[in-house]
Amino acid sequence: MTGISDSEKFETSRPRLLGLAYRMLGSMADAEDAVQDTFVKWQGTDKAKVSNPDAFLTTICTNRCLDFLKAAHRKRVDYVGPWIPEPLQTETGTNPEADLERAESLTTAFLLLLERLTPKERAAYLLREVFGKSYTEVAETLELSEPACRQLVSRAARFVRSQSARSIPTAEQQDTFLKAFLNAIETGSTDSLAGLLTESVQLRADSGGKAPSISRVIEGVEVVNFITRAISRLWDRDRMVELEINGVRGLAQLDGDRIVTAMTLGYTSDGIVDQIYVIRNPDKLERLLTPTQHDAGSGGLWQ
Structure with a gap:
């Protein structure tokens, strides 16, 4: 050197x-x-x-x-x-x-x-x-x-x-799930969504006590019910944007120029969603609008 x-x-x-x-x-x-x-x-x-x-x-x-x-x-x-x-x-x-x-x-x-x-x-x-x-x-x-x-x-x-827990599905599989998820919160129908979730799918939300959210991990049928009864009522599709979050495509909800909710996913090796992560803690969302470059060849990160 x-x-x-x-x-x-x-x-x-x-x-x-x-x-x-x-x-x-x-x-x-x-x-x-x-x-x-x-x-x-x-x-x-x-x-x-x-x-x-x-x-x-x-x-x-x-x-x-x-x-x-x-x-x-x-x-x-x-x-x-x-x-x-x-x-x-x-x-x-x-x-x-x-x-x-x-x-x-x-x-x-x-x-x-x-x-x-x-x-x-x-x-x-x-x-x-x-x-x-x-x-x-x-x-x-x-x-x-x-x-x-x-x-x-x-x-x-x-x-x-x-x-x-190390699977990144194909772009097509990710696109299929996000379309089904958005359709579910817009129409209340989970017909196309349920088949894309494992029976033991889990949903957890992180608010740190600083924003309204569920305080426990929910699983299985309760997740589907939560999506149609709670998320579909609280999330406005017109204020949602698609982002790549930690290498996997997810969704974020905006309030003006702030992100107030972000969702990312965990997939099985078959491309089925087994984990849904919802982040509501404002401290963790402050920089989400700023892209982070990731070089998969070295593992390096920079903004």
């Missing part, structure tokens, strides 16, 4: 670090703070002692995220209702089919799955399986032995595979 300034070295890594931090934390605001803290640490480091800037920055950022997760755990105890990661309006820089591993790891369903891993399992799995780090690099980052890191990744990978 001869001839490249220290700032340029960091800026080259920033999108990848932000992509890692967001996947670990589920919050872009916290991810940006973690990356900024990494930059501050980088500025105060004797660069002559850093043989591998990329590995150094990854280690600092990862461990800063682990610190954030400890604080987040304490905050979640007092969180009102279900928690859903902060949604991002994504624009994929390359065809996601070119690297499904990274593209699918950005979906809301997958981010919620990561919440069920321990922080170090989450970090080890992302570093190894999503960002392609060697076990040696993962061990150095987490300050663990390679066998310990292999165990962390293995446990996490088994859990991820068992949940089948």
Whole structure:
């Protein structure tokens, strides 16, 4: 990297670090703070002692995220209702089919799955399986032995595979569902919608206690009833726009120039919807109108 300034070295890594931090934390605001803290640490480091800037920055950022997760755990105890990661309006820089591993790891369903891993399992799995780090690099980052890191990744990978929560359906399948959903809230008929939902489909809404919403997860037939009785009454189709949210097409409802509700989805490997996520917390919707670029080839994010 001869001839490249220290700032340029960091800026080259920033999108990848932000992509890692967001996947670990589920919050872009916290991810940006973690990356900024990494930059501050980088500025105060004797660069002559850093043989591998990329590995150094990854280690600092990862461990800063682990610190954030400890604080987040304490905050979640007092969180009102279900928690859903902060949604991002994504624009994929390359065809996601070119690297499904990274593209699918950005979906809301997958981010919620990561919440069920321990922080170090989450970090080890992302570093190894999503960002392609060697076990040696993962061990150095987490300050663990390679066998310990292999165990962390293995446990996490088994859990991820068992949940089948990594699917991005075809554009046609997504279009079919959204048309059926919009028709259901407009007409009250679920004839075309019901067949596109699994029998155990779940709907959860995140308001953080800051906006009206259901405070529990509903399932199965109750979801269909909720769509026709509540959503169709409260959502105005004329104020709804379609957005790509975390790599999957979803819907947002506007109030003037603000988004007040966003909906994204989780799909099975067969392209059937098994999760509906509704975000009402205004703090999580503030930046949704601003597109976030996602490079599925590197996992990087930038706005």
